[in-house]
Amino acid sequence: MSEGSEKPKETTSSARRSLALSFYTFLSRILGLIRDHFMAVSFGTGMVASAFSVAYRLPNMFRNLLAEGTLSQSFMPIFSEYDGKSREEARVMTGTVLSFLFLCLSLFVAVFWFVLADHLPKLVGGSPEYGALVVQLSLILFFLIMTASLSSIFMSISNSQHKYFIPSLSPIILNFSYLIVFIGIFPFVQEIQERVFLLAYGIILGGLCQLIVQMVYVYRLGYGPIFRLDIQHPAIQKIFRLMLPAALGGSFYQLGLLVDIFIANYIQNANPGLGAVVSLDYSQRLVQLPTGIIGVALATTILPSLLKDLRADQKENVPKEILDVLCFGFYLTIPAAIGLSILGESVLNAIYFGGRWDLEATHTAFFPLVFYSIAIPFYSTNKVLVSSYYAFQDTKTPLRVQFVAFLLSIALSLGLMFYLKHSAIALASAISAFSTSSLLLWFLKRHEIQIPWKSLFKRLKQIFVPILGLSLFLVVCEWYLKEYLFQYALGQYSVAMKARVYLSLSIGFSLVIYLLLSHWIRLPEAEIFLGRLFKKRPKK
Numbered sequence: 001m002s003e004g005s006e007k008p009k010e011t012t013s014s015a016r017r018s019l020a021l022s023f024y025t026f027l028s029r030i031l032g033l034i035r036d037h038f039m040a041v042s043f044g045t046g047m048v049a050s051a052f053s054v055a056y057r058l059p060n061m062f063r064n065l066l067a068e069g070t071l072s073q074s075f076m077p078i079f080s081e082y083d084g085k086s087r088e089e090a091r092v093m094t095g096t097v098l099s100f101l102f103l104c105l106s107l108f109v110a111v112f113w114f115v116l117a118d119h120l121p122k123l124v125g126g127s128p129e130y131g132a133l134v135v136q137l138s139l140i141l142f143f144l145i146m147t148a149s150l151s152s153i154f155m156s157i158s159n160s161q162h163k164y165f166i167p168s169l170s171p172i173i174l175n176f177s178y179l180i181v182f183i184g185i186f187p188f189v190q191e192i193q194e195r196v197f198l199l200a201y202g203i204i205l206g207g208l209c210q211l212i213v214q215m216v217y218v219y220r221l222g223y224g225p226i227f228r229l230d231i232q233h234p235a236i237q238k239i240f241r242l243m244l245p246a247a248l249g250g251s252f253y254q255l256g257l258l259v260d261i262f263i264a265n266y267i268q269n270a271n272p273g274l275g276a277v278v279s280l281d282y283s284q285r286l287v288q289l290p291t292g293i294i295g296v297a298l299a300t301t302i303l304p305s306l307l308k309d310l311r312a313d314q315k316e317n318v319p320k321e322i323l324d325v326l327c328f329g330f331y332l333t334i335p336a337a338i339g340l341s342i343l344g345e346s347v348l349n350a351i352y353f354g355g356r357w358d359l360e361a362t363h364t365a366f367f368p369l370v371f372y373s374i375a376i377p378f379y380s381t382n383k384v385l386v387s388s389y390y391a392f393q394d395t396k397t398p399l400r401v402q403f404v405a406f407l408l409s410i411a412l413s414l415g416l417m418f419y420l421k422h423s424a425i426a427l428a429s430a431i432s433a434f435s436t437s438s439l440l441l442w443f444l445k446r447h448e449i450q451i452p453w454k455s456l457f458k459r460l461k462q463i464f465v466p467i468l469g470l471s472l473f474l475v476v477c478e479w480y481l482k483e484y485l486f487q488y489a490l491g492q493y494s495v496a497m498k499a500r501v502y503l504s505l506s507i508g509f510s511l512v513i514y515l516l517l518s519h520w521i522r523l524p525e526a527e528i529f530l531g532r533l534f535k536k537r538p539k540k
Contacts, residue, residue: 024168029289031175036285037351038182044356045275045364047130048192050268052199053281054124055137057261059144061254072156077393078239079160087222093235095225098153100236103229105146112142124265133193140200147207154214157223166217170210177206252399252406256432260425263413267422276422279365282352283426287372290336291379294329318388319449325384327459331525333377334463335470335514340373342474343503346482350499359495368426375430378437385440392447401439405432463525466517470510477506 043049075097083090117139121131155167181202189195218224230236261277268276340347348362348369386398409432416424441451482502490498518526 024165025171025293028168028171028175029293031172031179032285033289033351035175035178035182036282037354038179038186040282040352040357040361041355042182042186042195043192043278044358045278045361046356047127048133048196049356050265050275050277051130051133052137052196053277054120054261054265055134055200056141057258057281058120058138059142061258062145062149072152072159074239074390074395075153076156076160077390078235079157082235083160088226091223091226092228093233094153094157094223095227096230096233097235097239098150098225099227099229100231101149101153102146105149109142109146113139123262133196137196137200140197140204143204144207147204147211151207151211151214154211154218157218158214158221161221161223163217163221167214170214173210173213174203174206177202177209252402256406256409256429259410260413260429263417263425264422267417271421274422275361275364279361280368280422280425282348283365283369283372286340286347286351286369287376287379290333290340290376291383294332294336294380315448318391319451322384322388322444322449323452323456326381327456327463328525329380329384330377330460331463331518331523333380334467335511337373337376338467338471339474339507339510340376341370342471342478343506344369344373346499346503349495350503353496353499354494364422367420367423371423371426371430375433378430378433381437382433382440385437385444388444388449389440389447394447397443397446398440401436401443404439405436408432408435459524462521462523463518465521466514466523466526469517470514473510473513474506477502477510481506 039049043052079090079094082093117135120135120138121128124131124134151170155170158164158167178199181199185198185202186195189198260280264276264280268274345362345366348365349359352365353359353362389395389398409428412428412431413425416427420427444451485502485505486498490501493501515526
């Protein structure tokens with residue numbers, strides 16, 4: 001397909017469906033912000049908060065790797081293949097995979113419990129009390145791997161049928177488990193360590209609820225698994241053959257996050273009172289808001305669409321599909337990156353300030369947030385591109401690319417930490433994400449997919465006008481409006497309330513400017529967004 005043949009107002013079904021999924025994810029992320037507010041107020045950046053962050057990071061690493069990454073994306077093409085034969089074969093295959101997965105996960109959790117957990121204090125350092133708390137919390141939270149991984153299989157089945165609402169409830173359920181503990185239990189418990197253990201048990205109960213909801217929905221769709229433990233089933237070998245390189249590739253990213261925590265622990269132990277671990281954790285969670293809403297939604301919806309094109313032998317549609325999704329992703333993520341970079345201090349105060357979180361904690365988290373923010377478009381792009389490779393059942397290319405990015409991130413973190421302290425970790429992550437995007441785009445040609453670069457750059461140039469308008473407005477707000485509001489109009493309010501009012505005004509008006517300029521120059525991405533917002537289809 002020639003680059004000039006596409007019509008400017010043509011859009012893909014993936015981009016439209018991703019908006020619906022983005023809305024559901026948006027609700028989850030808003031609950032996540034409320035959750036993080038209670039976390040910051042309840043635990044601050046002290047020893048207990050750091051211990052929870054480290055203890056949660058290890059099971060969360062495997063949860064992200066399996067539940068939100070390689071397991072679900074490796075399973076979906078195989079499920080699509082078996083579903084094409086018959087529903088009965090798809091149900092048998094699913095039951096076989098779930099049985100084998102349950103056995104493997106049970107052994108994995110047991111090994112951690114009885115062999116690996118006692119070695120954690122050597123890795124995290126710090127006082128004996130700190131190390132013991134990390135171990136105790138890890139033993140509880142490690143069960144998340146079991147519930148999240150099994151849930152991911154059921155969610156993949158729903159997504160393959162273009163049913164996104166119930167799968168999108170999964171993180172919402174987990175966030176509600178946090179909030180029930182914060183609001184319903186914490187007022188009656190004052191001791192901070194007792195609180196953190198109650199929170200850990202609440203999270204595990206939330207994980208069980210996730211699994212039950214997803215399983216019941218798949219049964220209602222008529223795809224309930226027929227459980228059989230058949231290790232010789234061809235789907236087992238095929239899925240894990242696809243999954244192994246993908247898991248290794250995804251593990252480089254997740255292992256990089258884990259290494260980041262250990263480096264931050266080293267920096268924190270060398271700089272008492274810095275709160276490096278928790279500062280990085282909260283900064284990264286803010287960045288995950290747009291990345292999760294946009295990147296995960298686009299990646300989730302593009303995979304079934306590409307699989308459909310490939311099954312129908314319509315490979316010529318793939319470059320246009322990827323181009324549309326990437327441009328739509330850039331249109332949504334670049335403003336988020338600019339907004340968080342310019343308004344970062346106010347964002348931190350608006351969400352986290354209060355209780356054990358003070359202005360010093362905000363200052364500690366600000367520069368990591370800025371560095372993470374500039375890479376938001378690339379984090380989202382990487383999710384889309386990795387899904388595109390999985391559509392071709394190619395997990396080896398992302399593996400090699402992510403290995404290079406892993407080494408680059410560690411080298412930059414270690415080289416820059418003496419100058420930037422914990423902010424070096426965030427900057428290294430941003431540079432690594434940009435490198436990953438570039439390499440993944442370049443190697444698509446191995447599958448005879450030629451990205452129409454001229455069209456891509458042309459559409460990015462069109463986005464520049466509204467981006468410039470939004471950026472200038474936010475800079476004016478930060479230099480002039482903020483000072484006026486804080487000193488005169490809102491002088492009697494708390495720091496958090498001042499920040500919330502300021503953000504409401506600056507973000508609200510900047511979005512209006514962005515959308516108006518986009519509509520004025522007739523960006524196709526804006527017509528998708530506005531058409532969905534006002535329940536209209538974009539014109540063709």
